[in-house]
Amino acid sequence: MGYIREYYEQIVKLQESEWAFIAGHFHRKVYAKNEIITQQGNTENFLSFIESGLVRFYLPDDEYGFTFGFSFEKEFTCAYDSFLTRTPSEYEMQALAETTVWQISHDDLQKVYDNTHVGNHLGRFASEKLFLAKSKRELSLLKFTAKERYLRLFTEQPELLKRVPLKYIASYIGITPQALSRIRRQIN
Secondary structure (H helix, E strand, O other), rough: OOOHHHHHHOOOOOHHHHHHHHHHOOOEHHHOOOOOOEEEOOOOOEEEEEEOOOEEEEEOOOOOOEEEEOOOOEEEEEOHHHHOOOOOOOOOOEEEEOEEEEEEEEEHHHHHHOOOOOHHHHHHHHHHHHHHHHHHHHHHHHHOOOOHHHHHHHHHHHHHOOOOOOHHHHOOOOOOOHHHHHHHHOOO
């Protein structure tokens, strides 16, 4: 759980008593490669901090689904809209590798907010990071060509290209695997 504390202490120094209270509400869970973490139609009950592994967000509508996001180590992740609104998720989350997370339930997170001075600061910081990533992706889809989006991954998210199958990268940048192959041939 040391990574979670490091993450939090980017924002604010935690007192030992606050950290003990926060840490006492997280539980460790391991997901197997390709295991579904949050299923479409289920309400997201956990905010998860990824210790190791990789998570994909997608709409399961065809062979591979439409991939629209990824989360990596040392990041919080969840079907955040479902988590906040307490309504069924419209998409799924899948572990693309064996993934170890530290989870806090919605109810326990509310206790952290209510019983610690730093809880709301931490929640705001995590939600702002999720919002900024979502906004950046939406703008990328509107402003750049598929080739430009692919090239930007090299500088902005190189770990994505190293760890994610090309079929999911193609979906993420809004093209078919065949179109991605053509772009890759043009670049090489």
